[in-house]
Amino acid sequence: MSRLILVLGDQLSEDLSALQEADKDGDVVVMAEVADEASYVQHHPKKIALIFAAMRKFAARLRNDGWDVRYSELDDSDNTGSIPGELLRRADETGATEVIATQPGEFRLIGLLDEMGLKVTQLPDTRFLCSLERFEDWAKGRKSLRMEYFYREMRREHGYLMDGDDPEGGQWNYDQENRKPAPDEIDFGGPMQFTPDETVEEVLDLVEARFGNSFGTLRPFWYATDQGQARRALTHFVKHALPRFGDYQDAMMGEERFLYHSVISAYLNIGLLSAREICDAVEAAYRAGDAPLNATEGYIRQVLGWREYMRGIYFREGPDYPRRNALNHQRALPPLYWGAETKMRCLSKAVEQTRDEAYAHHIQRLMVTGNFALLAGVTPHEVHEWYLRVYIDAFEWVEAPNVVGMSQFADGGIIASKPYVSSGSYIDRMSDYCAECHYSVKTKTGEGACPFNLLYWAFMDRHRDRFEKNPRMAQMYATWERMDADKRKTILSEAETFLGKLSGGETV
Ligand code: FAD
Ligand code: DLZ
Ligand code: SF4
Numbered sequence: 399m400s401r402l403i404l405v406l407g408d409q410l411s412e413d414l415s416a417l418q419e420a421d422k423d424g425d426v427v428v429m430a431e432v433a434d435e436a437s438y439v440q441h442h443p444k445k446i447a448l449i450f451a452a453m454r455k456f457a458a459r460l461r462n463d464g465w466d467v468r469y470s471e472l473d474d475s476d477n478t479g480s481i482p483g484e485l486l487r488r489a490d491e492t493g494a495t496e497v498i499a500t501q502p503g504e505f506r507l508i509g510l511l512d513e514m515g516l517k518v519t520q521l522p523d524t525r526f527l528c529s530l531e532r533f534e535d536w537a538k539g540r541k542s543l544r545m546e547y548f549y550r551e552m553r554r555e556h557g558y559l560m561d562g563d564d565p566e567g568g569q570w571n572y573d574q575e576n577r578k579p580a581p582d583e584i585d586f587g588g589p590m591q592f593t594p595d596e597t598v599e600e601v602l603d604l605v606e607a608r609f610g611n612s613f614g615t616l617r618p619f620w621y622a623t624d625q626g627q628a629r630r631a632l633t634h635f636v637k638h639a640l641p642r643f644g645d646y647q648d649a650m651m652g653e654e655r656f657l658y659h660s661v662i663s664a665y666l667n668i669g670l671l672s673a674r675e676i677c678d679a680v681e682a683a684y685r686a687g688d689a690p691l692n693a694t695e696g697y698i699r700q701v702l703g704w705r706e707y708m709r710g711i712y713f714r715e716g717p718d719y720p721r722r723n724a725l726n727h728q729r730a731l732p733p734l735y736w737g738a739e740t741k742m743r744c745l746s747k748a749v750e751q752t753r754d755e756a757y758a759h760h761i762q763r764l765m766v767t768g769n770f771a772l773l774a775g776v777t778p779h780e781v782h783e784w785y786l787r788v789y790i791d792a793f794e795w796v797e798a799p800n801v802v803g804m805s806q807f808a809d810g811g812i813i814a815s816k817p818y819v820s821s822g823s824y825i826d827r828m829s830d831y832c833a834e835c836h837y838s839v840k841t842k843t844g845e846g847a848c849p850f851n852l853l854y855w856a857f858m859d860r861h862r863d864r865f866e867k868n869p870r871m872a873q874m875y876a877t878w879e880r881m882d883a884d885k886r887k888t889i890l891s892e893a894e895t896f897l898g899k900l901s902g903g904e905t906v
Contacts, residue, residue, distance in 0.1 A: 533710030
């Protein structure tokens with residue numbers, strides 16, 4: 399009796415555990431574009447287009463390879479609209495009574511598969527460098543789960559950038575070299591872009607017709623949609639941008655959307671690239687003398703360290719994680735996140751490129767959109783849904799820990815040892831946003847004062863009980879205390895006025 403082999407839209411890897419387990423001669427691969435997955439949040443149209451186009455091409459590749467693939471297109475008249483529905487339909491069609499799946503990256507879907515009337519085996523997702531058991535092994539019994547210590551174990555275990563038992567160059571971390579402010583010019587033309595082929599064009603028409611009203615610009619669409627293209631995009635990055643990736647990792651520029659970033663997270667997250675091949679390519683560039691250590695270490699830290707760590711935290715913390723709200727923030731997400739006019743240039747630029755590209759780089763996500771939401775006290779779950787909707791690489795296992803934990807401190811400090819908040823001066827130092835902003839970053843109160851300056855101190859004051867004993871924040875509390883009492887009062891009252899306008903729908 400044949401079995402159904404489920405391949406989800408973010409599982410497009412030939413070495414997927416479910417495919418490894420399958421018998422090409424007897425089993426049937428099920429892939430399905432379904433309304434439920436396309437609408438559990440209102441995804442950016444570019445994200446849906448990427449996934450559907452990559453799914454169609456992956457299905458064609460499997461067929462070419464001799465697999466029997468039952469593929470449901472979204473508009474097929476008998477499409478039931480859900481993954482369980484499509485599995486049941488294919489079970490009826492083929493007589494199969496058993497499903498082999500690779501565990502999905504979201505508790506919602508894991509639960510749906512568990513509750514199906516068919517026998518479903520969910521195999522571990524072996525595409526990660528750290529299994530969930532290995533993560534648990536590392537985490538259990540520890541008082542603090544800081545990424546740095548996890549990362550060092552991963553370096554040792556997988557042998558990346560090691561010199562015997564020691565880290566290459568004698569240090570584990572070169573972050574202090576990786577905080578250069580925005581340069582005057584960028585000598586990298588951005589990620590490799592691809593002209594849509596026939597398959598992609600068909601998908602773009604479908605997405606336009608069905609999801610054209612969602613937030614986000616669909617065309618021009620230039621992302622890679624198959625493994626070959628994604629590999630070319632990786633090679634292009636390693637050759638042309640990696641050498642300067644480290645230096646400008648934290649910089650931001652209004653007219654440079656990608657700087658020296660790789661823009662490969664979406665390819666990696668849907669399975670077109672593997673973490674191992676990325677780390678191998680980056681280390682090889684270092685060994686060949688083509689990229690400096692600060693860049694390669696900085697890059698490998700993101701993929702081998704942060705990415706694996708975030709996944710470990712998501713699965714360890716459980717399904718309630720996206721609902722956590724340790725700071726009890728209750729403000730609604732302001733309309734400026736959906737493109738409503740704002741006079742804050744940093745936010746306006748970050749949201750504009752998010753709408754156009756479904757992409758913003760890490761520091762924009764953390765220190766502009768994330769920082770502002772945290773300072774303004776926005777409900778973390780609304781912030782979480784926004785990130786899940788608008789970014790092409792957003793899947794809950796990686797998005798939720800980054801947003802709820804790292805960016806909004808809503809997990810109470812599991813991921814971050816202190817909240818990632820800053821006044822305007824950090825944004826000014828790292829970007830070219832402020833020079834052309836309506837607000838003045840140097841002005842602390844009164845007419846034209848940068849809102850980040852006001853909100854920063856209001857946040858510190860609001861959460862004094864929780865943070866004043868945090869050694870990493872003591873200096874800022876001391877500065878606040880030293881400030882003239884009238885000035886503190888003015889800051890708090892102007893912050894209040896600003897937040898009132900923000901919530902009242904005024905353009906700020
Ligand atoms: P690069 O800057 O070139 O980095 C290289 C790779 O490292 C990335 O492709 C990614 O795979 C990995 N990486 C870097 N930082 C992280 C991190 N913190 N967590 C996990 N992987 C990391 N990443 C996602 O993949 N999906 C998300 O939904 C997502 N949401 C985020 C939300 C917030 C608030 C923040 C602060 C970060 C988020 N990140 C997310 C992490 C990071 O911002 C993106 O991975 C990165 O911007 C993707 O662009 P890139 O490929 O150009 O990355
Ligand atoms: C994100 C997404 C979208 C938009 N559509 C589909 C789909 O139609 N079919 C599918 O198999 N997967 C899709 N996905 C990816 C799933 O939502 C993803 O597997 C889960 O969120 C778990 O990570
Ligand atoms: Fe953003 Fe303030 Fe700079 Fe304007 S002045 S760009 S609001 S940090």
